[in-house]
Amino acid sequence: MQLKGKVAYVTGAASGLGKAIAKLYAEEGAKVAIADLNLEAARVAASELQAAGCEAIGLGVDVTNEEQVEQSVAATVKALGGIDILISNAGIQIVHPIEEFTFADWRKMLAIHLDGAFLTTRACMKHMIDQKRGGAIIYMGSVHSKEASVLKAPYVTAKHGLMGLSKTVAKEGAKYGIRSNVICPGFVRTPLVDNQIPEQAQALGITNEQVIKNVMLKDTVDGEFTTVDDVARVALLFAAFPTNALTGQSLNVSHGWSMT
Ligand code: NAD
DSSP, rough: TTTOOOOOEETTTTTTHHHHHHHHHHHHHHEEEEESSHHHHHHHHHHHHHHHHHEEEEEOOTTTOOHHHHHHHHHHHHHHTTTOOOEOOOOOOOOOOGGGOOOHHHHHHHIIIHHHHHHHHHHHHHHHHHTTTTTEEEEOOOOGGOOOOOOOOHHHHHHHHHHHHHHHHHHHGGGGEEEEEEEEEOBBBBHHHHHHHHHHHHHHHHOOOHHIIIIIIOOOOOOOOOOOHHHHHOOOOOHHSSSSSSSEEEEEESTTTTOO
């Protein structure tokens, strides 16, 4: 029970990595707000946790919408008794060569990944500062916070940007006991990745199997996908760590794809 009595607000928690993190946090004693664009799926995920005896609420929120973010964080504080952990995780993927990327898609990617991270950080930090009990702010970065890949200009740009935001939050949050860190996963088989396999195959003129073997897992030490559970364990480490000794950092969980 490493998170007993803590309240976590997890964005994009109706699916994939966010859902696995919310589940592990709940199992470790946290009260969890499942905040997702898909309200119905958020409610289902919350009811699954409730059925297991955990305290959870499902909230519909678009992380690019300032008012919705402010309201849903305030609703979390009211319903669950404060806020101790933010997982800024909601994200999408759009792949194209740069010369074919529309400005609208570029802006959409930066809005979800960067505006969403800023808005949720600001909303949660205000409450954490007022509460005077510290906090953990955790961003879902990627190996693409450190490395580039073809076809992913806005994703790589946004994921690098999260590293800057996190380091700034670490400096500004220190005096309040608010720590900030970035998780950098390799490829994990979630809907986000499953959808891009055929898209990359088409863009690169290769098969789905070749995308997995020669693109996604090419630089891992063992040709293995990272799992949602692997990532959730790292999220638990960052959330449960008790002091400012672990802040402003990033941790790769990628089967050795990135070693920087
Ligand atoms: P996923 O598609 O399984 O889940 C993403 C969730 O985010 C969905 O439930 C979706 O409804 C929600 N979402 C999308 N836009 C939103 C918005 N505007 N507001 C609120 N919620 C929104 O994807 P995933 O693989 O679990 O990805 C989660 C995060 O992990 C993303 O930031 C992604 O970039 C990152 N990531 C994923 C991988 C991977 O291999 N799957 C690797 C590294 C980083």
